[in-house]
Amino acid sequence: MLLFFVDGLGLGPDDAEINPVVAARTPCLEGLLGRKMTAPSDVIKNDGALLVPTDATLGIDGLPQSATGQTALLTGINAPKAVGRHITAYPTIALKEILTERNIFRQVKEIGGRVALANAYTPEYFEAVDAGRLRHAAVTFSALSAGVTLRGLDDLREGRAVFHDLTNARPRSWGHDLPEITPEEAGRNLAAIAAQHHLTVFEFFLTDLAAHGRVPMDPVTVVEMIDRCLSGVLEAGNWGEMLLVFVSDHGNLEDRRSDVHTRNPVPTLLVGEGRDEVGDQIAAITDVTPSVVHWLAGRTAQ
Numbered sequence: 698m699l700l701f702f703v704d705g706l707g708l709g710p711d712d713a714e715i716n717p718v719v720a721a722r723t724p725c726l727e728g729l730l731g732r733k734m735t736a737p738s739d740v741i742k743n744d745g746a747l748l749v750p751t752d753a754t755l756g757i758d759g760l761p762q763s764a765t766g767q768t769a770l771l772t773g774i775n776a777p778k779a780v781g782r783h784i785t786a787y788p789t790i791a792l793k794e795i796l797t798e799r800n801i802f803r804q805v806k807e808i809g810g811r812v813a814l815a816n817a818y819t820p821e822y823f824e825a826v827d828a829g830r831l832r833h834a835a836v837t838f839s840a841l842s843a844g845v846t847l848r849g850l851d852d853l854r855e856g857r858a859v860f861h862d863l864t865n866a867r868p869r870s871w872g873h874d875l876p877e878i879t880p881e882e883a884g885r886n887l888a889a890i891a892a893q894h895h896l897t898v899f900e901f902f903l904t905d906l907a908a909h910g911r912v913p914m915d916p917v918t919v920v921e922m923i924d925r926c927l928s929g930v931l932e933a934g935n936w937g938e939m940l941l942v943f944v945s946d947h948g949n950l951e952d953r954r955s956d957v958h959t960r961n962p963v964p965t966l967l968v969g970e971g972r973d974e975v976g977d978q979i980a981a982i983t984d985v986t987p988s989v990v991h992w993l994a995g996r997t998a999q
């Protein structure tokens with residue numbers, strides 16, 4: 698299965714002025730859902746997909762944040778409740794303990810599954826971490842703590858990894874000799890990696906950066922990149938046997954009226970084999986990992 702994690706994408710209003718998801722051209726999502734990916738009143742069950750509006754606030758006041766949200770998503774533990782508040786950006790010591798013990802890579806390995814993190818990392822990333830200029834976010838930390846090998850630029854050149862911007866435009870602008878690829882090709886590469894593992898995780902966070910104004914990208918463009926990537930994922934994967942779970946940690950991009958996070962529900966979008974079995978167990982972001990691991994438990998012998 699492919700866990701496609703998108704940072705900071707909630708289900709917002711059906712208003713193109715407010716919600717870049719509505720303003721964007723999203724033929725793939727609309728083909729799956731029969732409508733734009735905005736806040737539905739209830740679960741949408743369509744021929745193509747299941748969309749579960751998913752709570753990211755977890756009973757804690759204030760705006761949900763990345764460190765606690767991602768920890769909740771990746772472990773099934775109510776991390777903001779455990780630490781008493783929503784915590785931004787990078788996991789704290791307490792959150793790292795939760796991630797180390799319960800992260801989804803570790804849980805799937807424990808039931809005999811093959812796991813992968815599809816993202817590619819540059820040598821400069823590791824240098825920055827070693828120098829203390831950068832810290833691992835929850836997904837990277839979880840993969841490392843579970844003994845998952847991180848993919849590098851050689852993997853990226855061979856199509857065995859995907860950069861977080863999908864097209865390689867960012868690492869090319871940093872001077873790396875890489876081909877520029879389309880979001881569709883990135884999606885096809887993701888599907889190929891997913892076909893070789895029980896669990897493949899991919900992390901995309903330009904959504905959150907664009908919504909915060911930290912990269913010079915229009916949120917509408919970012920949504921269109923995701924839609925194009927998903928079309929490649931769907932084209933290349935065998936979704937009669939594979940499961941796609943597309944999910945976020947908190948809202949942000951879906952409301953242009955502010956540049957901070959929202960308390961909106963986030964999408965859990967499920968496509969393929971097992972979508973109802975997994976999706977029916979999901980109401981909050983803490984339900985994603987337990988439901989996925991339970992579903993994979995019957996399949997890791999294959």
Ligand SMILES: [Zn+2]
Pocket residue numbers: 704705762763764766905946947
């Ligand atoms: Zn986030």
